[in-house]
Amino acid sequence: MSGPGLRSSVSGSKTMQLINKVALVTGAGSGIGRASALAFAQAGAAVVLAGRTWEKIHAVAAEIEAAGGQAHPVQAHVADGSSVRALVEATVQRFGGLDILFQNAGISPVGTVTEISEEEWDECIAIDLRSVFLGAKYAIPHMQRRGGGVILNTAGTFGLRACRGKAAYAAAKAGVVNLTRAIALDYARDNIRCNVVCPGYVDTPLNDGFAPAERDPFLQQYQPLPGLIQAEEVAQLALYLASDAANMITGQTFVIDGGQQAGIF
Template sequence: MSGRLQNKVALITGGGTGIGAAAAERFAQEGATVVICGRRADVLEAKVNAIRNNGGRADWVRADVSDEAAFAQAVEATVDKQGRLDILVNNAAAATWGMIETQPTSEWHACFRASLDSAFFGTRAVLPHMKHQGGGAIVNVASVCGLLGTPGMAAYTAAKAGLINFTRTAALEGAGSNIRVNVVIPGVVMTPWAQEAHGTEAAMAATARGVPLKRIGEPRELASAILFLASDEASYITGAGLVVDGGKTCELVPGAADFTD
């Protein structure tokens, strides 16, 4: 690897599995000291050990990022231990299922708390540190569900749409302090959550057929997009949304990209 994040310190939420774990691995390969944050200590510790065994620098901090005090404490603990914080990846999220007319208000709020409020909590907590050190990069992880409607997922789609626009405002507020804020917008990705949601291999295959590239994305492919926006290679990019969905959201008519007989 080229050391694109050499001597940087990065905090990644939801870093134990899926896209967050892939980003943590890739960041460490590029020279960053990676701190992964989540609720399950055993999962976090296992991922940190795997990164260290491959020669990377990593640590973990346990916190429920939907709890603003806990997230703020995780940020302070990271800065105290590492001496600085250059990159924040707001990756943690939670989805709730249910049609609007029957969904409990508590589930709506829980989804927003984990998927949108947490990004606000984390951004608010890191901004003073990044301003003090002369800059930084924040990468939020949204979803194509924030661009298009999805029946049965009103809370998740609304939260992710909010995250996309929150990114733009945060970018404007951070620009004067050399703090860049961008958002990666994944389509369907082969994560434990996606596998559980689909339930069967047949369902996964059907989803893949509906993607113009005819496959489901891999976490490492999202990690590459997150890495780019976090690195100095994206030094003139802020307030941007990078869609990584195999072409799904650029297709007006489903199946129009299928030219097979």
Template sequence: MRFKDKVVLITGAGVGIGRAAAVQFGKEGANVAINSLTPANGQETLKLVKATGAPAIYLQGDVSVAADAKRMVDETVKAFGRINILVNNAGIVLPGRVDNMSEEDWDKTIAVNLKGVFLVSKYTIPEMRKVGGGAIVHNASVVAIKGVKDRGAYTASKGGVWALTKAMAADYLSENIRVNSVCPGTTYTPSLERRIQAFADPEKARKDFIARQPMGRLGKDEEIAAAILFAASDEAGFMNGANIAIDGGMTI
């Protein structure tokens, strides 16, 4: 098993890509710390991970709040003794263009998607130093590479994650801490389904989301999770500062 006895902290693991990654890490021998803002979702992921036989804990908290971010890290170390892998997966999508988006929605998007990555990384890196290194994987987005309509704040936040990946990789290379990101294309998740249902014609919206995918289908949680696990594994030991597009060909 690739992650036997490794300790992984995953933010935003209550549903979707984060949940899929948590379960896959569990199957591959990791000790898994699961963060979700919503307790019911986090507890369900916890149950699924424990069903793999992996030790796991649930950590409620908001990644955009410094005290919560520090507590997640502290409780993970208290439970498992260390942190070897961090997956910064928590994120939100609030549609809007620069001219019609509220300042509140802009600030919230940047706080969760970018500041949250900063905060959880800030408190995790000292713990990785104690064990001689580690691997950090950020979940960015295809919008960090390719412009998408009606996603002003989301694009800015994920472009920031893309750039921060490079900065962190340069900063911590000498300390044996690798930092990479995945950039998913449109992936079928509960978040996407909520956005689809918010349209006046959900079925048309569903077809439109699929139509913009060159492969003619949406991505699957497990496909993105598989790339996250690869980036976190020793198999990717020579990969640092990479932003991996898993987008069904959107950025060809």
């Protein structure tokens, strides 16, 4: 099948490749960000790894380079405008542009509105939601100059339905879901796509405080599929959405939760 209506990039084995693409991944030192940075690099992208802890992002960069890929670690605080701006500039300077921005860094604090302080609320909204505004704000002009790009955000199933005891997180992630749609609409004509990934419970350091004795009954009740979702499985979804295989998909929410959102438990 061929013809002017078909985009040549969507064919054969190249659909999930990121050859000649420049990707910036936040929260790249661990969990979903690390797995996605590795997957993007393996698919051919040059990857900038952003995070707060130098040792962690440096180690992931070394892993990518040892496998023959291109990586550049940059220490950044995603809730800080000047830091995000500098991060985007460093990406463009190092690799000549920016094609894919995966806004994945986040925190997941616990507490109801009466339990958490104003400072805890502000910190969660800043790291989980303001960061997405900042990254898009500073990356989009570069993508416009390049003729297009992809923004991918990480929210979570708690951004789709609330969970008891996670008020700030639920609010921030719900904001990420609708901000994704707003960005998708505002920049579609610039050929910039924006989608959001909503994982359920993923086996990452974010959940280190959740002891198996408490976790397993929780998953038994809320996650229909057996097993723990791995960061690498979320990374494959991110890779698909970042690639040209998804080039007509924008403004959408992608749930990877072992069936949690399928029903009422």
